[in-house]
Amino acid sequence: MLWSGHGRSRELVATTPEDRPLSVQIFSGRTEDLIRAAVWLQEQGYEGVDINMGCPMAKVNGSGGGARLMCSTDNAVRMVEQLIGAVRIPVTVKMRLGWDATTQTAPELAAAFEQIGVAAVTIHGRTRAQGFHGSVNRDGIRQVVQAVRSMPVIANGDVRTVDDAFQMLQDTGCAGVAIGRGAMLDPWIFRRIRQRVQADAETGEGADTDPSPDEQMQFLEQHFELMQQQHAERSCVLFRKFAAWYGCTLGIPEDLEDRLRRFESAAEFARIVNEIRRRHGERARQVPTALLKVPNGPVEHW
Ligand SMILES: Cc1cc2nc3c(=O)[nH]c(=O)nc-3n(C[C@H](O)[C@H](O)[C@H](O)COP(=O)(O)O)c2cc1C
Structure with a gap:
């Protein structure tokens, strides 16, 4: 209460x-x-x-x-x-x-x-x-x-x-x-909407720009950093659930998304992010993991 x-x-x-x-x-x-x-x-x-x-x-x-x-x-x-x-x-x-x-x-x-x-x-x-x-x-x-x-x-x-x-x-x-889940799937959705509104007003055409790979990685790091500040030792567990939502928009290869759903320390997070930077966009599946239907999802016994 x-x-x-x-x-x-x-x-x-x-x-x-x-x-x-x-x-x-x-x-x-x-x-x-x-x-x-x-x-x-x-x-x-x-x-x-x-x-x-x-x-x-x-x-x-x-x-x-x-x-x-x-x-x-x-x-x-x-x-x-x-x-x-x-x-x-x-x-x-x-x-x-x-x-x-x-x-x-x-x-x-x-x-x-x-x-x-x-x-x-x-x-x-x-x-x-x-x-x-x-x-x-x-x-x-x-x-x-x-x-x-x-x-x-x-x-x-x-x-x-x-x-x-x-x-x-x-x-x-x-x-x-x-917007609820849409913002977890694409944290830039609000910016994209604002861009479209502004573009419509100026030229009559829509123009949403995708965040650059650097911007995407900075976002991932900043989110985890803020969670650490607020939740200290619980931050890894709390952050993990976002991986299944972010993976698709942030171009995270499936195996690295899988590691993000299990990581246990800030050092491990940093290693995974470095790997994502190196292999950014090497992702086969374009459907976000969070939207895969149970029991077809990535973890068998939900
Ligand atoms: C995990 C989760 C938690 C939610 N918690 C709340 C809540 O506390 N209060 C609320 O009004 N709606 C809550 N909702 C519902 C959302 O606000 C929203 O109405 C619903 O997800 C449909 O919108 P969306 O398709 O944009 O996600 C929750 C939805 C999800 C998926």
């Missing part, structure tokens, strides 16, 4: 001066817990609070939080209204389209949230029942956009490329796009 001040929770909201404005997401099925956490965040100087109404995990839903809140719209609206009354910082909501195909409450909730002063909503275009399966329902997101008057609706789900982002804007009429 955030307000209990436990080290682990504090670590999750740790930040730097450059990381501003910063809003923190919280979840609970209990209004008093949400209020306590939001007030604590406000006192610490965070600039916004986002309520998680999209999480599909049984542990979170079982206690009434995450996507479970979307099942009882009156309760959800009352809860958010009380939270808005308790803090001065903007309150936003992240949700899915609904619990399942027959209970798509997102448009109704978004309209009610606008009435009580929610600053923006982000919609992941799947239901809770879908988990992460199937494809994102852009019609469903568009219905949410159409249900509100001026509150920004941020569309989310399966945006992996610059084209996907622009298609999402066009198909849904959303005010913005939120």
